[in-house]
Amino acid sequence: GESVGLHLPTLSVQEGDNSIINCAYSNSASDYFIWYKQESGKGPQFIIDIRSNMDKRQGQRVTVLLNKTVKHLSLQIAATQPGDSAVYFCAETSTGANSKLTFGKGITLSVRP
Amino acid sequence: DTAVSQTPKYLVTQMGNDKSIKCEQNLGHDTMYWYKQDSKKFLKIMFSYNNKELIINETVPNRFSPKSPDKAHLNLHINSLELGDSAVYFCASSPPDGTEAFFGQGTRLTVV
Numbered sequence: 001g002e003s004v005g006l007h008l009p010t011l012s013v014q015e016g017d018n019s020i021i022n023c024a025y026s027n028s029a030s031d032y033f034i035w036y037k038q039e040s041g042k043g044p045q046f047i048i049d050i051r052s053n054m055d056k057r058q059g060q061r062v063t064v065l066l067n068k069t070v071k072h073l074s075l076q077i078a079a080t081q082p083g084d085s086a087v088y089f090c091a092e093t094s095t096g097a098n099s100k101l102t103f104g105k106g107i108t109l110s111v112r113p
Numbered sequence: 114d115t116a117v118s119q120t121p122k123y124l125v126t127q128m129g130n131d132k133s134i135k136c137e138q139n140l141g142h143d144t145m146y147w148y149k150q151d152s153k154k155f156l157k158i159m160f161s162y163n164n165k166e167l168i169i170n171e172t173v174p175n176r177f178s179p180k181s182p183d184k185a186h187l188n189l190h191i192n193s194l195e196l197g198d199s200a201v202y203f204c205a206s207s208p209p210d211g212t213e214a215f216f217g218q219g220t221r222l223t224v225v
Binding site: 032034036042044045046049089093098099100103105106 | 148154203215
C-alpha cells in the first residue's frame, strides 16, 4: 500500500476522457525514452517508447510526444478507463553499452467512474 | 511464463540482520539491474550487471553486495540491515542496447 504523506502529483480524469501526463527529462544526451505504468503491488510495465529521432509515436490508445528543444515528454491516453489508474513514470537513457534508465518522478492517474 | 522473477515478494526483518533477495530472468538478456523504490515511489538505480560483470554502482553502501552467478541471475545481499533500507527493491533486465527494461514484481523489504 501507499505510505501516509505520499506527495506524488495526481491527475484525476473522468472515465472516457483523454488524459495527458507530462514529464520533463534532464539529460540532453538521452536518445531513448520510455513510459512505464506501475499498478499497486506490481513492477513497472512498459507502455510505449520513442527514440530521439522521432517526435511522435502512437500505440493502442496511447501516444507519446517528444519535444527535444525543451526536454519534454508527454503521454496521451485516449478514452481513459478505470484500468488505466496507476502511477506513470517517464524514463530516459542513452542507448548502448553501460546504459541505465533514469526515472522521473511518478504521476498518479486516478480515473473517476 | 514470468520473464523476470524475484523472491521473496515480502521480507520483514530486524535491524542488524543479513538478508538476500534473488532474481532470475528467462529473456536471454545480458544486462540486469537492481532498483530501489522509496516511500515516495521514486525509482533509483542501484546496480547494473552485464554478462556477470558489474557495470554501474550508484554509490550504494557496501553493505549491499550484488552477486551474479550467471547472466540469468542477479542476487542482492544486504548486510547489517538498517531502518532506512526499508523500501521496495526491483530487479530488471534489458537487451544489450539498453532499451526497454523488464521489471520483476518487486520485493517489499521492511526493517523493524
